[in-house]
Amino acid sequence: MGYRAPVADFRFLFDNVVGFDAVAATDRFAEATPDTVDAILTEAGRMCEEVLAPLQREGDLxxxxxxxxxxxxxxxxxxxxxxxxxxxxxxxxxxxDHGGMGLPLTLTTAVNEMLGSACLALQLNPLMTQGQIEALEHHASDEIRALYLPKLVSGEWCGTMNLTEPQAGSDVGALRSKAEPNGDGSYAITGQKIYISWGDNDFAANVCHLVLARLPDAPPGTKGISLFLVPKFLPDETGEPGQRNDLKAVSLEHKTGLHGSPTCVMQYDGATGWLIGPEQGGMAAMFTMMNNARLGVGVQGISVAEAATQKALAYALERRQGRAPVENGTGTIFDHADVRRMLMVMKAETAAARAIALANAVAIDMGNATGEADWKARAALLTPITKAYGTDTGILVAETGVQVHGGMGYIEETGAAQYARDVRVTAIYEGTNGIQAMDLVGRKMADGGEAAHRLLDEVEAAAEAARGTLPELAQAVWDAAETLRETTEALAALPPADRFGVAVPFLRAFARVLGAHYLLKGAVAEGGTGDRTALAAFHIRRLLPDHLSLCAQARQGNDGLYDMTPEALAV
Amino acid sequence: MGYRAPVADFRFLFDNVVGFDAVAATDRFAEATPDTVDAILTEAGRMCEEVLAPLQREGDLxxxxxxxxxxxxxxxxxxxxxxxxxxxxxxxxxxxDHGGMGLPLTLTTAVNEMLGSACLALQLNPLMTQGQIEALEHHASDEIRALYLPKLVSGEWCGTMNLTEPQAGSDVGALRSKAEPNGDGSYAITGQKIYISWGDNDFAANVCHLVLARLPDAPPGTKGISLFLVPKFLPDETGEPGQRNDLKAVSLEHKTGLHGSPTCVMQYDGATGWLIGPEQGGMAAMFTMMNNARLGVGVQGISVAEAATQKALAYALERRQGRAPVENGTGTIFDHADVRRMLMVMKAETAAARAIALANAVAIDMGNATGEADWKARAALLTPITKAYGTDTGILVAETGVQVHGGMGYIEETGAAQYARDVRVTAIYEGTNGIQAMDLVGRKMADGGEAAHRLLDEVEAAAEAARGTLPELAQAVWDAAETLRETTEALAALPPADRFGVAVPFLRAFARVLGAHYLLKGAVAEGGTGDRTALAAFHIRRLLPDHLSLCAQARQGNDGLYDMTPEALAV
Structure with missing residues (x-):
């Protein structure tokens, strides 16, 4: 039993839960007709099942x-x-204009999820290229765009992001790589970058690196950072890969998982590069790329959650053990209450995370199509939630999948453990989940929590509308939204630095409430009876109550957090 | 910075939190004087730091x-x-009588934790032997005891447990291995056993296997199982290893972690063995071994939690990143609120799990020393909690340690990921944590919840006593105990099968309340001000609120759990 693409679920969510109809109704995305959406999801899904899924174990082995x-x-x-x-x-x-399909990011998000379920290590490669395309579309000169974008869009070439240096991880402003003008409009890039995903490969004709570096006399910190495009091979006069540039992968990291993805230490020795965006404007340009990448990494978590759920379900339906605890059951461990609970948790968490990610993508598409500030604020608010909750979900669900397998889950041959090892990094790269949570309670609440409250208005309105169909579940979601609203207000009243100690529980509470909201919408759309309703009821009755303890924690702020000394924390 | 044994913490817990004074006051354990306890903890701790800790990475590599x-x-x-x-x-x-020290299991528990922190893969070996010693002391004939126990006690020989077969994992009653009488008092054992930890080694002169098998015409299920001692080398007339027995390790599993511990498939081809305990009495004898082993495995989780916390703290105190968020701080990421939160979570969870495990060991010691049914019931109640919560804590804390390390946590060279990979199996072996939870709400609540209520009486009495010193924290613990009591009653009113779907959240709620209780006791013992009080406040204000959502979940029983079909759970 291999991976099966959840095409019908995407269609249902597009039509009933995340508001894709609004995207398709815009002029910009008029091409996104139901037939086109169908064709793309079906075609991509088939390729994932048939071509990519068999590669998953190869990358690990x-x-x-x-x-x-x-x-x-x-x-x-x-x-x-x-x-x-x-x-x-x-x-x-x-x-x-450069060969792309020009279709909504919501569709890319669904396809990225399927690619990642089938083979996460390989999917990371085009995910990086997508971010580079986005950055060049927005910030590169016409010449650079004309030269590079068609190659990147076709996949002939691919792209990477180069931010981190040994002393500059979460604190990217501490980076030291240098860029000196060559006098001909190009720059000589020198420095070492670490943790570069897909820093090199042997299947694309060229690898284009977006590298953050400092110009001479740049101010310290993030304000002094500029962005450069540094290709492995310099394009010749015909635009084809020519001379080898002065850069190379000097070593690969020995990671816990994601073995199919080469994580490189990259050395730049006066490599030729071109400025992207204005001087000292590197962070702004990089954020274009990073926001999409953060959504994309959140989706990687969901990819693994979906694949791990399918594998655990298949195993549970095969494995016979113990007396049948229910009548007319399957005769397998699927009938056992605790196994069923684990599978339901996996399914509910995955469904919640998927809906949040798609709603995030819809907000980005609507922001791009309408230019409206509210949509942009919605997208900005949801991005750290998608990234952190999506990846936390990937880890939780993959680990639960290991547990469903029992002893077989700890044996590498089954592949259950590989999901857990592969997905683990997604909570770390593209900004650790702690950084995401700080982004949520800091920058994304610099509006005093306005975007959060607008989203909670929507959650409460949907709960009101659900009362006729599912009164008990509707009330629970409405109550939870109110509790989260009060917590949001309490947090917004604190100085940002005092929010950071509870940023993670606050983000988790937000994701809990949003997940319940989207699952409830799905249940109402099927008329309040059926499998989506059963899943929503499971989530709202058993998982949503988490928000109470998470909100209680969030209201603590930093109180007492610094009371223990390093000596006392040690033995 | 290597592992440092938490000797002072054990001393504090013995003296102030878990009631070791009562153990030392019994006739049976009169030898367990403060000086003896001190000498053993100090000496064992030093050996762990100096000899074992350097082996941890070797086993993985x-x-x-x-x-x-x-x-x-x-x-x-x-x-x-x-x-x-x-x-x-x-x-x-x-x-x-056979060369042991005759000291309390509480002391063994502390030493086992230190051994496991230093090198988990190797520690598993003597842990198995300890269980075998216990089983032979209780169930073997005088001859067998005289022959085997001195060798096992001295460590000259070591022991294993052989339960699992491919079709018989959690359902041990499904096993098929056969034992046929040889006519001379011995039996010929035939069958294949899987997942045999330390099934063989090259450092002990003999490896003694306790093997579950069926006699001819044995009834089906667990009632037809007998226990046999099957040594790798048959003792000769002098008691030394003689002829090679007809058994062997036929393959090793390729596991996610714990690479230093060989997990064997064992083949028995008419191997000579001796009956331990009565015919068809295998399960009872095995449970002697398993109960200790379950406490021991719970402690393995705590071992890793302690070691991972120490490693993460050391890393956080070295790593400089970002602007200092607090005045007069260390200038490292230790000052950052979310990092501090993670370290406090690690410390609080580890402290709670350690106290529960030691209280469990005290109950076993008191049961053995006094023979009182209440102590035995207490021990029986705490064992599944220690096993499941201890190992869940090991996993959570090790994973949090990876997160504190950021990108370095995903690189194998740091060793942070090894803790997470190694400890993962502890939630699976010796009965999965789901099985533990079912044991808690099933067998351990067959008394209608009486043992649970007695323990909650104690929690509430301690909270009452703490009101003078720490009124807010005392009230929170008292309230939580009441909520848990009501949940226990609600669960006890259901038929056992209807409790199984919420067994895991119920066990977690129980552990949350117990952890808060023991940390509060520690805080009161230091007078309500200081580092233990800061840690207790962190636990009670930020982690204990979990019990609300866990209890809410537990009260759901199996309602709605079976509403989704396999087809709906699949794509």
């Missing part, structure tokens, strides 16, 4: 290696990459 | 291998094992 300065990728990854590129799945949302 | 049917252990493990055996740390609680 045969990690990428570095040979003579060149990365050799896992068996079959070249074939998988070509299938992604040829399907056009790198660039569903890219500008048609 | 150089897993045990199987060569020509013989297990070759990781580099240095032979030396580590000898240090454990020569220190007498296998048999602190074994009967002095």
């Amino acid at each position: 045969h990690p990428a290696t570095l040979e003579n300065g060149v990365v050799r990728t896992s068996p079959g990854f070249d074939r998988g990459y070509r299938a992604i590129a040829e399907g056009g799945w790198v660039s569903i949302s890219a500008d048609p | 150089h897993p045990a291998t199987l060569e020509n049917g013989v297990v070759r252990t990781s580099p240095g493990f032979d030396r580590g094992y000898r240090a454990i055996a020569e220190g007498g740390w296998v048999s602190i609680s074994a009967d002095p």
Whole structure:
């Protein structure tokens, strides 16, 4: 039993839960007709099932290696990459002027989820390229765009992000890489970057690095950072890969998982690059890329959650153990109450995270299509929630999948443990989940919590509308939204630094309430009876109560947090 | 910065929190004077720091291998094992008649925690032997005891448990291994056992297997199971290892972690064994071993939690990143609120789990010393809680440690990820944590919840006594105990099968309340001000509120749990 793409679920969510109809009704996305959406989801889903899913174990068993300065990728990854590129799945949302389909990011988000379920390590490659395309579309000169975008959009070339240095991780402003003008409009880039996902590969004709560096005399901190495009091969006069640039992967990290994705230490020795965006404007340009990447990484968590749930369900339906605890059951451990509870948790958490991610993508699409500030604020608010909750969900669900497998879950051959090892990094890269939570209670609440309250208005209105169909569940969601609203107000009244100690529980509470909201919408859409209603009831009765303890924690602020000394925290 | 044994914390808990004074006051454990306790903890702690801790990475980097049917252990493990055996740390609680120290299991529990923090994979070996000693002391004939116990107690030989077969995991009653009488008082054992921890090694002179098998014409299920002692080498007339028995390790599992511990598939081909306990009495004898092993495995979780906390703290105090968020801080990420929150969570969860495990051991010791049914019921109640909450804590804390390390946590060289991989199995073996929870709400509440209520009486009495010192915290613990009491009553009113779907959240709620109780006792003991009070306040204000949502979940019973079909749970 391999991975099966949840195409019908995406269709249901588009139509009934996340408001995709509004996106399709805009001029900008008029092409996103039901037929087009159907065709893309079905076609991409089939490719994921047939071509990518068989590569998942290969990446783990045969990690990428570095040979003579060149990365050799896992068996079959070249074939998988070509299938992604040829399907056009790198660039569903890219500008048609450069060969993209110009379709909503919501559609890209659904397809990215399927790609990641099938083979997370390989999916990370086009995810990076998508971010680079977005950054170049917004910030690069016409010349750069004309030269690079068609190659990136077609998947002929691919892209990476180079931010981190040994002393500059979460604090990107501490980076030291230098860029010196060559006098011909280009720059010489020098420095070392670490944790560069897909820093090199052997299946794309060129690898284009977006590198953060400092110009001479740049001010310290993030204000002095500029962004440069630094290709592995310098384009020749025909635009094809020419001379080798002065950069290379010098080592690969030995990671807990995601072995199919080469994580490189990159060395730049006066490599030729071109400025993207204004001087000292690197952070703004990088944020274009990072916001999409954060949504994309959140979706990676959901990818793994979906795949791990399918695997655990298949195992539970095969494994016979113990006397049948229910009449007319399957005769497998699927009938056992605690196993069923675990599977329901997996299903409910995955469904909640997926709906939040798609609603996030809809907000980005609406912001792009209408230019309205409210949509942009909604997208900005949801992005850290999608990233942190999506990846936390991936980890929780994959670990629960291991538990469903019992002893077999700890044995690598089943692949259950690989999901847990692979997904673990998603809570760390693209900004740790702690950084996401600080973004939520800091920058994203700099409006005093206005965007949060507008979203809670919507949650409460939907709960009101659900009262006729599912009164008990509607009341529970409404109450939870009120509790979260009060907590949001309490938090907004604190100085930002005093919110940081409870940022993580606050983000989790927000995700809990949003998840319940979207599941309730789905239940109402099916008329208040059926499988979506059963799942919503499970979530609202058993998982949503979490928000009480999370909100209680959030209201503590930083009180007492610093009372223990390092000496006391040690033995 | 290597592992440092928390000797002072054990001393504090013994003296102020878990009631070790009552154990030391019994005739049976009169030898457990403060000086003896001190000497043992200090001596064992030093050995763990100096000899075992350096082996932790070796086990991961150089897993045990199987060569020509013989297990070759990781580099240095032979030396580590000898240090454990020569220190007498296998048999602190074994009967002095066979060379043991006859000291309380509470002391063994503390020492086992330190051994596991230093090198979990190796610690599992003497943990299995301890269980075997216990089983033989209670159930073996005088001859067997005289022959085997001195060798096991000295560590010259070691022991294993053989329960699981491919079709018989959680459902041990489904096992098929056979035992046929040889006519000379011995039996011929035939069958295959899987997941046998330390099924073989190259540092002990003999490996003694306790094997569950069926006699001819045995009834089906657990009632037809008998227990046999089957040594790798048959003792000769002098009691020394003689002829090789017809058994062998046929393969090793490729696990996610705990690579230093060889997990064997064992093949028995008419191997010679001796009956332990009565015919068809295997389960009762095995439960002697399993109860201790369950406490021991819970403690393994705490071992890893302690070691992972120490490592994360050391990293946080070294790593400089970002502007200092507090005045007069360390200038490291230790000052950042979310990092501090994570470290406090790690410390509080570890402290709570440790206190529960030691209180569990005290109850066992008191049961053994006094024979009182109340103490035995207390021990029986706490064992599944210690096992499940201890190991869940190990996993949570190790994963949080990875997160504190950021990107470095995902790189294997730091060792943070190894803790997470190693400890993961502890939630699975010795009865999955789901099985533990079912044991708690099933067998351990067959008394209608009486043992639970007696423990809650104690929690409430301690909270009453704490009101003078820490009124707010005392009230919170008292309220939580009441909520848990009501939930216990509600659960006890359901038929056992209807409790199983909420067994896990109920167990977690119980652990939350107990953890708060013991931390409050510690805070009161230090006079209501200081580091233990800060930690108790953190736990009670930020973690204890969990019990509300866990109890809300527990009160759901199995309602709605079976409403989704397999088809609906799939895509």
